[in-house]
Amino acid sequence: MKIPNIPGFDQNAVEKYLKNTGWLMVARVGSLGIKILVGIALANYLLKTQYGMLSYQTAFASFFIAAAALGLDGFVTRELLRNPENKNKLLGTAFILKIIGGVAILPLVYLAYQILTLLKTPETPFSYLLIVSFTGIMQAFNIIDSYFQSRTQAKHIMKVQIAANLISAGVKILLILLNLSLPWFVCALLFDAVLLALGYLYIYQKNADSIVNWKFDGATARHLLSNSWPLAFSAILVSIYMKIDQLMIDQYLGKSALGIYTTVVQLAESWYFIPIAIVTSIFPAIMNAKRDDPERYLKRTQNLYDLMVWISLSLAIFITFTAPFIYRIAYATTPEYWPGAPVLAIHIWAGIFVFLGTASGQILIAEGHVKLSMTRTIVGAVVNIGLNIFWIPKYGIAGAAAATLVAYFSSTFWILMLPKTRPQGIMMLKSLFLITLVQKIKTR
Known part of the structure; x- marks a missing residue:
């Protein structure tokens, strides 16, 4: 398959980078397609109230599950790259820590649930939420993903993810055909995590080593926790940033409105794998230019921002006009889901800032502004929560979509407020307002 030419980038280099990350892209695209189709089938079967109940469990538990991961996955990958000889010690220690984290969140989930019951009588029993929260324990096996990433063997992870998604989809479709009730679908959420864990375990045993050789080490544990806590905090912030609107819709409007909004989020965010795939593929070329040719580095960065805007803007315009269809x-x-169409036409525009934010996030890290990623997330979360408080009661789920749009814009362009990052913000503005596109047209 011929890969389209991207202005400003060497075609052979782009194709090489895309091939190197191809397995990851296949896994993401495959997972995306399966999840969308199953999500639509589930929404049609459960109807908006029960679908809202199912979505609520996931949104509520996501904050705690993010905390249970302790930010270890990414940091362990880096440690394995630096010290591959410590594989068993790193994996074993991280695995035990994540198990402890998964168990520790269970009483916290219960406490949070009890606090929320003081504000509003719950429509779903705590048992549903507890079942989903056990996912935090099962995700301990995700540390195996870190090992294969450090070995650049993404094809093994791809096989597990695709197989797990296919089996999961088959199970959910079977539950629908058997006309089973909501508790079965809640259990299916935990089953997904168990299935993925078993897949990771199998692929590790087959292609690497036995987990019997993993070892827990106290000094390693202290080292991991002392360095991974910012990543854990950042993961929690991202979870709040991405999911808080769904909990607030439930609090203000109820499960039926949340069910409709969930279909909006599913369709709007289904495209967010695109910037990740592009940036993952092209970023090495940008870094090479930064090392060898500063002028070329700036040109490639601007071209990357242009590409993000062209793709996301095209999607936004297309979805806006086709949302009703x-x-x-x-x-x-x-x-009963059709009122979600105009809301999708609003939410889809947030994708422009997600695309730009994904690209600029990597550029800022390359320039040494690592802590800004966390600060950006805090800004987005604060804006999102603040606007939702006022807009959801007044405008309903359309207000939540608008709040998300403004929050994503604020998070992405917050770097304009800082002199050291303002040049990157100005470059993004040039792409956003198509200034560089006009310049390129004039030079041709």
Whole structure:
């Protein structure tokens, strides 16, 4: 397959980088397609109230599950790259720490649930939330993913993810065909995590080593925790940033509105794998230019921002005009979801800032501004929560979509407020307002 030419980048280099990350891209695209189709089938089967209940469990538990991971996955990958001879000690220690983290969040989930019951009588039992929260324990096996990443053997992870998603999709479709009730689908969420854990375990045993050789080491544990806590905190912030609107919709409007909004989020955010795939593929070329040719580095960075805007803007325009048709086709038998169409037409525009934010995040890290990623997330979360407090009661789920749009914009362009990062913000503004596109047209 011929890869389209990207202005400003060497075609042979781009193709090489894309091939190197191809397995990861296949896994993401495959998972995306399966999840969308199953999500639509589930929404049509459960209807908006029960679908909202199911979404609520995931959104609520996500904050605690992010905390249970302790930020270890990414840091362990880096440690394995630096010290591959310490594999068993690093993996064993991280695994035990994540198990402890997964167990520790269970009483916290219960406490948070009890606090929320003081504000509003819950529509779903705590047992549903507890079942989903056990995912925090099962994700301890995700540390195996870190090992294969450090070995650049993404194809093994791809096989597990694709197989797990196919089996998971088959199970959910079977539950629908058997006309089973909501508790079965709640259990299916935990089953997904168990299935993925078993897949990781199998692939590690087959292609690497036995987990019997893993060892826990106190000194290693202290080293991991002392260095990974900022990543853990950042993961929690990202979870709040991405999921808080769903909990606030439930609090203000109830499960039916959340069910509709969940379909919006699913369709709007399904494209977010694109900037990750592009940046992962092209970033090495940008880093090479930064090392060898500063002028070329700036040109490639600007071209990357241009590419992010061109793709996301095209998607936003297309989805805005086709949203009513998408809903009438995807939810032909359940018109109760159709009010989500105009909300999707708002939410989809947040994708422009997600695309730009993904690209600029990597550029800022390359320039040594690592802590800014956390600060950006805090800004986005604060803006999102603040606007949702006022806009959801007044404008409903459309207000939540608008709050997300403003929050993503604020997070992405907050770097304009700092002199050291302002040049990157100005470059993004040039792309956003198509200034560089006009310049390129004039020079041709």
